[in-house]
Amino acid sequence: MCTVCGCAGSEKAIVDHDHPHDHPHDHPHDHPHDHAHDHDHDHDHNHHHDNLHHYGLGPAHAHAPGLSQTRMVQIEQDILGKNNQYAAANRRHFNAQGILTLNLVSSPGAGKTTLLTQTIEQLKSEVAISVIEGDQQTSHDAERIRATGSKAVQINTGKGCHLDAHMVGHALETLQPETGSLLFIENVGNLVCPAAFDLGEAHKVVILSVTEGEDKPLKYPDMFYAADLMLLNKTDLLPHLEFDSQRCIDYARQVNPHIKVLPLSAKTGEGMAQWLDWLRAELALQRIGYV
Amino acid sequence: MHEMSLCEGILGVLQQQAKQQNYQRVKTVFLEIGALAGVEPDALRFSFDVVMQGTLAEQARLEILLVPGEAWCLGCGTAVTVQQLYDACPNCGSFQLQISDGQQMRIKELEVE
Numbered sequence: 001m002c003t004v005c006g007c008a009g010s011e012k013a014i015v016d017h018d019h020p021h022d023h024p025h026d027h028p029h030d031h032p033h034d035h036a037h038d039h040d041h042d043h044d045h046n047h048h049h050d051n052l053h054h055y056g057l058g059p060a061h062a063h064a065p066g067l068s069q070t071r072m073v074q075i076e077q078d079i080l081g082k083n084n085q086y087a088a089a090n091r092r093h094f095n096a097q098g099i100l101t102l103n104l105v106s107s108p109g110a111g112k113t114t115l116l117t118q119t120i121e122q123l124k125s126e127v128a129i130s131v132i133e134g135d136q137q138t139s140h141d142a143e144r145i146r147a148t149g150s151k152a153v154q155i156n157t158g159k160g161c162h163l164d165a166h167m168v169g170h171a172l173e174t175l176q177p178e179t180g181s182l183l184f185i186e187n188v189g190n191l192v193c194p195a196a197f198d199l200g201e202a203h204k205v206v207i208l209s210v211t212e213g214e215d216k217p218l219k220y221p222d223m224f225y226a227a228d229l230m231l232l233n234k235t236d237l238l239p240h241l242e243f244d245s246q247r248c249i250d251y252a253r254q255v256n257p258h259i260k261v262l263p264l265s266a267k268t269g270e271g272m273a274q275w276l277d278w279l280r281a282e283l284a285l286q287r288i289g290y291v
Numbered sequence: 292m293h294e295m296s297l298c299e300g301i302l303g304v305l306q307q308q309a310k311q312q313n314y315q316r317v318k319t320v321f322l323e324i325g326a327l328a329g330v331e332p333d334a335l336r337f338s339f340d341v342v343m344q345g346t347l348a349e350q351a352r353l354e355i356l357l358v359p360g361e362a363w364c365l366g367c368g369t370a371v372t373v374q375q376l377y378d379a380c381p382n383c384g385s386f387q388l389q390i391s392d393g394q395q396m397r398i399k400e401l402e403v404e
Binding site: 070076078083160225253 | 293296297300301303304308312314318322328375376377379386387388396397398399400402403404
C-alpha cells in the first residue's frame with residue numbers, strides 16, 4: 001500500500017471533495033522507504049544489498065501551495081502511529097516464526113557488543129542466533145558479530161539517533177532469521193531516543209555498566225520505564241568503584257516497579273549463566289505459539 | 292533528539308491526510324503531548340520549523356497542548372498527578388504507580404487550506 005495516499009486501502013474514503021475524481025492514483029511513487037511492509041514483495045526503490053542499510057539520506061517531499069479556503073480537519077493520529085504499524089507487522093512475523101527478538105539498549109560503551117559476542121559463543125550450539133546492529137556509522141560491530149559465525153546486518157542511521165521499526169523490517173529481509181531462532185537488535189548507543197520506538201521486540205533489555213553511575217535510571221527514566229530487564233554489566237570492576245548496586249536497582253524500581261535485574265560481567269563470565277537461562281526460558285515461551 | 296524523527300512522522304501524516312482530506316497547505320498543527328511522553332516541547336518546535344521547510348506545512352504554526360501525567364497508586368488506591376516517571380505518590384510515598392495518562396503524542400487537528 002502506498003502510505004502517501006493510502007491507495008490500495010479501499011476502505012479509505014475521500015471526504016469533503018468539491019471536484020470530480022477521475023484520476024486513479026497517478027502520482028509518482030518515487031519516495032524511498034515509504035511503503036507498508038508485508039515481507040513478500042519485491043522492492044523497486046534504491047536499496048543497498050551489501051548488508052549495510054543507510055538512512056542518512058533523503059530529502060523531504062515538497063508540495064505546491066493551493067488557494068482554497070481555510071478550514072479545520074480533525075486528525076486524532078498518534079505521531080508514532082506509522083512506526084507502531086511497522087512494529088506490529090514485525091511482531092506478527094516474529095510470533096508466527098517463534099523468533100525471540102530482544103532490543104538491546106544502553107549508553108555508548110556499556111558493553112553491548114562484548115556481551116553479545118560472549119552470549120553467542122556460549123549459546124550458538126543450542127540455537128541459531130542473528131543480530132541487527134544499529135550505529136550511526138561504520139560496520140565494525142557487525143564484523144565483530146560475524147567473527148563469531150552468526151549472521152549480522154549493519155544498519156547505519158546516519159544522523160539518526162535510534163532504529164525504527166521500518167529499518168528493522170528491511171533488515172529482516174536481508175537477514176532472514178530462522179524459525180525458532182534468537183534475534184538480537186543492538187540499538188544505537190543512546191539512553192534517550194530508542195525508548196520511544198517499538199521495533200516489534202519481545203522485550204527491551206537495558207544494559208547499564210557499573211562505571212556509569214548508579215543514578216542513570218533517574219537521569220534517563222524513559223528507557224528504564226520501557227525496559228523489562230536491566231543487565232548490570234562490568235561487575236568485575238565493582239571493587240575499584242564506589243558504585244552502590246542496590247541503590248541503582250532501587251532507582252530503577254522507582255521508575256519501573258516491574259523491572260527485573262541481572263548483574264553480570266561479560267568479561268569474567270560472572271552472572272552469565274543466569275542471563276543465558278533467562279534467554280532459554282524466554283525462547284521457550286516464544287516458541288509456545290501464543291495466539 | 293528524536294524530536295526530529297517525530298516531526299518527520301508528523302509530516303508523513305500531513306502528507307497522507309492532504310490526499311484524503313483534499314487540502315494543499317497546512318497553517319496550524321495542534322498536538323497533544325503528555326508530560327511523561329519523553330518529548331521536549333522546545334526541541335519539538337525547533338525541529339518542526341526545520342522539517343517543515345519546503346513542504347506543504349512550511350511556516351505552519353505549532354500549537355502544543357500539554358497533558359499532565361496521571362497515575363493510579365497501588366499503595367493507597369488513589370488517582371494522583373505525577374510530573375516524572377520516577378515520582379512517588381504524593382499521598383503515601385509509594386513508587387507502585389501505574390501510569391494512566393500523560394504518555395501520548397497525538398496530532399489532534401489541523402488548520403488547512
